[in-house]
Amino acid sequence: MPVFLDRLPYNGELPASFDTVGRQFYAGLGYAPDDEPAAELCRQLADTHEIIFYTDHWNMRLAGLFPKDGGEVALFAFWETAGLLLHNQLAFDLLLKDAAERGFQTVRGPLHFSPYFRYRLRLGAVPSWRQFNREPVNPPYYPGLLEQLGFRPALAFESRRLCAADVPQVYEQRPVVQQQLTGSLFEFIALTPAVWQALEDEIFELVQQVFSQNPAYRPVGKAQFRLLYNEAHAEGLCPYTSVLLRHRASGQLVAFSLCQPNYHELGRAVSAHPVFARDYPLLTNCTLLARTVGVHPAFQGQGLQALLAAYAMQEFREYYEDVIFCLVRAENLALSFTKGLPVEVAHYALYERSVL
Structure with a gap:
């Protein structure tokens, strides 16, 4: 079955499906990411970043953040997915192609513009506390899916109770x-x-x-x-x-x-x-x-x-x-x-x- 993705350069508004895609994969998990002012972040940082969304409006969404002052590292952000490998391969291939055309050597994420905002994936079993305020949380298949797409951990973090x-x-x-x-x-x-x-x-x-x-x-x-x-x-x-x-x-x-x-x-x-x-x-x-x-x-x-x-x-x-x-x-x-x-x-x- 063919997969069709939209490549949507940011035009002052998030894709209409942005919130729907972001919430649905957490149903039944007992935890979900705390809301973040994504629309305001993109509005404020569009002057310094080229922002491109990749989405099928149902099974996945992804954003590429490309600093306009260049450098070696582009970012991926706002990534949520049902875990379908083909959809993610197509989306990340488009992002990597955009990064290469702009001279970036590495793609890093998930990182929403800056460590001040949401970034990182949680690994392994769900801890006893399930979730604390502004803790990075995600469906358990996210890390393995990223590794299938060629990504590797660059920085490691811990929370200790x-x-x-x-x-x-x-x-x-x-x-x-x-x-x-x-x-x-x-x-x-x-x-x-x-x-x-x-x-x-x-x-x-x-x-x-x-x-x-x-x-x-x-x-x-x-x-x-x-x-x-x-x-x-x-x-x-x-x-x-x-x-x-x-x-x-x-x-x-x-x-x-x-x-x-x-x-x-x-x-x-x-x-x-x-x-x-x-x-x-x-x-x-x-x-x-x-x-x-x-x-x-x-x-x-x-x-x-x-x-x-x-x-x-x-x-x-x-x-x-x-x-x-x-x-x-x-x-x-x-x-x-x-x-x-x-x-x-x-x-x-x-x-x-x-x-x-």
Whole structure:
């Protein structure tokens, strides 16, 4: 049976079938990707990226993102599929052909323009928590299908869950670090919505500096950053464990830890973002998500990640039963915090293949 795909250069609107194709493959799985402002992302980034959609409007969709300033790497994104190999071969062949004609050497994904937004695939069995907020999730056949299409993992990531029964071991093994919170060279600023509003520009600059160390990083402007990271986002953060570090001598923000409860069990509508004060009391399972932790490159290697963790541990046992250290690069030293402790691990990968 012949397969017909449309190749649709972006013209200011997503394909009419975009949302339908994106949702249907998750029916019955018990998890689905959190919604993302795809239309607004494409609208804002069309000036810097050529965007082409490939779809049959039912069994699969795929987008090629081609940076207009060139380079070696093009991206694939917004990929959802019923798993039919032929459809995906045809779609990726078209994308690879477009990439080659524009001089790109490698295609990497899934990556929605930047690591600020959705990227990576989850690998292996579904973990006990099933899904946390903004976790990459996908039907289990996605990684194998990509490998059949010639893609291989380029970067590996892990999430590690430390169960409630094992949390006391952390306190036994980390007393020295906790003692360092007193008399530190750094000021600890609890990250509340008011603090976010007052320091938003400084936070944006610090996050840019930290994420620039990521091999998959592509810079974004303030408008794209604010699509997800804004006062509304700050309202969902845990005010007891989320913190900024300011270097007392220079006055510079040098590190941050963004933590929040796992609100996913509440199933709240996307239009109503989580608010800690409102939603935390509704949770039956109080799991802390250690979501985004970063240290300015000039201050790395000075034990700041351990200080951030020690700060969170001060209030942890009063409010949470367990913790998930979310989406950490597999070789990141931050994972040493759970070394020697029994943890449940979920794996993820970003994929790539040569254009030729």
